[in-house]
Amino acid sequence: MATIKLSKKNFYHNLNQITLQTGSVEKIAIVLKDNAYGHGLVEMARLACEYGITKAVVGTTQEAEAISAFFTEVVVLGDTPKVEGGFTYVLNALEAIASVPFGVKVELKVDTGMHRNGIELHQLEEALFHIQERGLLLQGVMTHYRSADVLSSEFFWQQKRFEVVKQRVKEAGVEGVRFHSHNSASILRTHHFSEDFVRVGIGAYGYSELPPLFNVVKLKPVLSLWAKRMATRHLKKGQRVGYGGDFIAPKDMVVSTYDVGYGDGLMRGLFEGNFLTPSGHHLLGRISMDFVTFEGEEEEVCLFENAQEVAEVLGTISYEVLTQLHPSVKREVVEE
Numbered sequence: 001m002a003t004i005k006l007s008k009k010n011f012y013h014n015l016n017q018i019t020l021q022t023g024s025v026e027k028i029a030i031v032l033k034d035n036a037y038g039h040g041l042v043e044m045a046r047l048a049c050e051y052g053i054t055k056a057v058v059g060t061t062q063e064a065e066a067i068s069a070f071f072t073e074v075v076v077l078g079d080t081p082k083v084e085g086g087f088t089y090v091l092n093a094l095e096a097i098a099s100v101p102f103g104v105k106v107e108l109k110v111d112t113g114m115h116r117n118g119i120e121l122h123q124l125e126e127a128l129f130h131i132q133e134r135g136l137l138l139q140g141v142m143t144h145y146r147s148a149d150v151l152s153s154e155f156f157w158q159q160k161r162f163e164v165v166k167q168r169v170k171e172a173g174v175e176g177v178r179f180h181s182h183n184s185a186s187i188l189r190t191h192h193f194s195e196d197f198v199r200v201g202i203g204a205y206g207y208s209e210l211p212p213l214f215n216v217v218k219l220k221p222v223l224s225l226w227a228k229r230m231a232t233r234h235l236k237k238g239q240r241v242g243y244g245g246d247f248i249a250p251k252d253m254v255v256s257t258y259d260v261g262y263g264d265g266l267m268r269g270l271f272e273g274n275f276l277t278p279s280g281h282h283l284l285g286r287i288s289m290d291f292v293t294f295e296g297e298e299e300e301v302c303l304f305e306n307a308q309e310v311a312e313v314l315g316t317i318s319y320e321v322l323t324q325l326h327p328s329v330k331r332e333v334v335e336e
């Protein structure tokens, strides 16, 4: 089986950088949805806990249950609210309030321009009223930015709208709630952070999709993907490798197969012409479900240590390359 190595040092480096932006570790909620962006839910939860982070954000109740021991609070972004577990559920629509059981902790999401989830601005007072009427425990009011990673005024426009939300919540007489709007891109470009916490995902894992101009904070990728040698053979010039025989040996050569493939999440769009491993190996022939072939006979090969480079080749973003990595791939925390 392939192995995913998780660099504790790099993760803590990134968290140090984010702490500098927020002012304190208490103001960080680590986003662990989608198997911690492919890194491994429980492994990353444990490391975040050791670092001193007390809040986590996940997608589902199942994820929340798996990591609840590590945090004092877990916010669930998109699942059916229930009292058991004591988690905090995000309300994504006005209609959702009616079916939330009494006594559940909730976070009200307001749509300030992304037009994906959250109540609309004109529904704010109505939502606050229903939340109180149903006996739900409102913890906070939140929003999500659509263009925090784009060089434009849109981000500021949305921030202003959220300031209006804060004002209106106060005017409605609702007290003691927290406000949070920042994700990785927005906290990395913010200089005077004043909200209650950030919901940081991709930045903690070592990536920023911000334009280079904004990238003053240096982050380090946490994850690298490795595979072990399975078999080695001596090819004669002209012999072919793999499905379709795409690779034709240009000379007599030694090649080995390694135990990683698209079944593990190594995207099949990579091939000899567009991809090189960190140690300079070209893929020979197609990526199979569980195997790849490289020249040589090293015991272990690193497939990639920077998902953004892989993403660029494939015309996608680091998030997609990372979340493709299958949960069954072994995760190993390394100190370095």
Ligand SMILES: *Cc1c(COP(=O)(O)O)cnc(C)c1O
Binding pocket: 031, 033, 077, 144, 182, 183, 184, 185, 199, 200, 201, 202, 203
């Ligand atoms: C995924 C998510 C985040 C984290 O975003 P990053 O860009 O990975 O930092 C924050 N808030 C919400 C609501 C999200 O869904």
